[in-house]
Amino acid sequence: MDDPFILSYQSSELQIAAEFLTTWLPFLSRDLCVGCTKTLSNRIRSLVPDAPGDPDPSHSEKFANLSLKDSESPHNHDNCDANSLGSWKDANLSTNDENQDNCDTNSLGSWKDGPNDWSGSVPSGDPSPSVRKSWADMAQEDELEEEGEEGDSNSNAAEADAKVQEKPPPLSRDRREYIRFMRVVRKKDYICLERVKGKIVNIVDGLELHTGIFSAPEQRRIVNFVYSIQEMGKRGELKERTYSEPMKWMRGKGRVTIQFGCCYNYAPDRKGNPPGILRNEVVDPIPRLFKGIIRRLVGWHVLPPSCIPDSCIVNIYEEGDCIPPHIDSHDFVRPFCTVSFLSECKIVFGSNLKILGPGEFSGSYSIPLPVGSALVLNGNGADVAKHCVPAVPNKR
Numbered sequence: 001m002d003d004p005f006i007l008s009y010q011s012s013e014l015q016i017a018a019e020f021l022t023t024w025l026p027f028l029s030r031d032l033c034v035g036c037t038k039t040l041s042n043r044i045r046s047l048v049p050d051a052p053g054d055p056d057p058s059h060s061e062k063f064a065n066l067s068l069k070d071s072e073s074p075h076n077h078d079n080c081d082a083n084s085l086g087s088w089k090d091a092n093l094s095t096n097d098e099n100q101d102n103c104d105t106n107s108l109g110s111w112k113d114g115p116n117d118w119s120g121s122v123p124s125g126d127p128s129p130s131v132r133k134s135w136a137d138m139a140q141e142d143e144l145e146e147e148g149e150e151g152d153s154n155s156n157a158a159e160a161d162a163k164v165q166e167k168p169p170p171l172s173r174d175r176r177e178y179i180r181f182m183r184v185v186r187k188k189d190y191i192c193l194e195r196v197k198g199k200i201v202n203i204v205d206g207l208e209l210h211t212g213i214f215s216a217p218e219q220r221r222i223v224n225f226v227y228s229i230q231e232m233g234k235r236g237e238l239k240e241r242t243y244s245e246p247m248k249w250m251r252g253k254g255r256v257t258i259q260f261g262c263c264y265n266y267a268p269d270r271k272g273n274p275p276g277i278l279r280n281e282v283v284d285p286i287p288r289l290f291k292g293i294i295r296r297l298v299g300w301h302v303l304p305p306s307c308i309p310d311s312c313i314v315n316i317y318e319e320g321d322c323i324p325p326h327i328d329s330h331d332f333v334r335p336f337c338t339v340s341f342l343s344e345c346k347i348v349f350g351s352n353l354k355i356l357g358p359g360e361f362s363g364s365y366s367i368p369l370p371v372g373s374a375l376v377l378n379g380n381g382a383d384v385a386k387h388c389v390p391a392v393p394n395k396r
Helices: 011-023 034-045 135-153 155-164 173-182 216-234 288-299 379-383
Strands: 065-071 091-095 185-187 193-196 199-202 208-211 256-260 263-265 276-278 311-316 323-326 336-340 345-350 354-357 360-362 365-369 374-377 386-389
Touching (some): 345 360
Antiparallel strands (some): 208 374, 336 374
16 A cells, blocks of 8 residues: 555554445445445545455444543553454443553444353343444344334234335345434534633533434433343442442432443542542443443544543433532543433533532533433533533433
């Protein structure tokens, strides 16, 4: 590969570009002749010359309150492979700072799928999907199944309708993915001016809300999976620091947390460890289902390919639970991402948030978080403004 244009990019960037272009090859080659299509395909494949044969079709597969972050553990990227995607932080998705230097150039994340892959620990009723099947395929299967159940109760009417009008052929997976991708609503123009250190600044600059990322069937799969790992945590089947269920001694205290990828210490613990990522504590690796979620977020331009999350914290809120005002540790690289499931709530921002009572806070700006949405925190929204989640009205 001696093209000076190609040589100006790192191999990890070329790998990402090749996977993205391979996914959209049917769209890019539409109306082209066979020869031109083959030339385009070969040109894309040449981005990764050491890849054997045709690009893996599984690379076109893109995808509880999940918080996704890139964390700072020096070990997380050592065993990456090209089919692995990092992790999450509500679930929260985030990136560890030191990992930026230690990443395997051919990876899209941090955990290698292998004999010790977390998904192998899931009970036989594992709701985690196969890596070889796209979320769009599974969503359509669920939707068709629902239509079938509804159709059984009205079979006579359905037969009559079928005689009058035949259903159009189903759309291809790539076409369904493209339609879903184009329907995502993205808001990036948040403005809230406050005086900080004598200067007027937009404290929510850098926030992005992406709605319509996950369909109803996808959300059900994710929530059911979270319930299954919660049960495993209660039975003591997860590593010690993976699952935490504190005593609820007052309103807003004691939400369940499940950590994957790295262990974050919220407060000084019994061993004298300070708040922050604990290098000597081990938690379970990121489940395969969550890697699919990250693949969706990166493929759909919610998170940049330069900052793939390698850690995830699942926060399970019961009614009245909250997250107090804070700025996320800089152990986690910006941006990071919070994904919402089960119920909508609001997240409050401000340079000086006030505590009004147990689980009750006030600030200068609030954003509703619809179910199936992803909020990206970056810039002033992550580093200048504090944020909190007041006591939630429903489980999430």
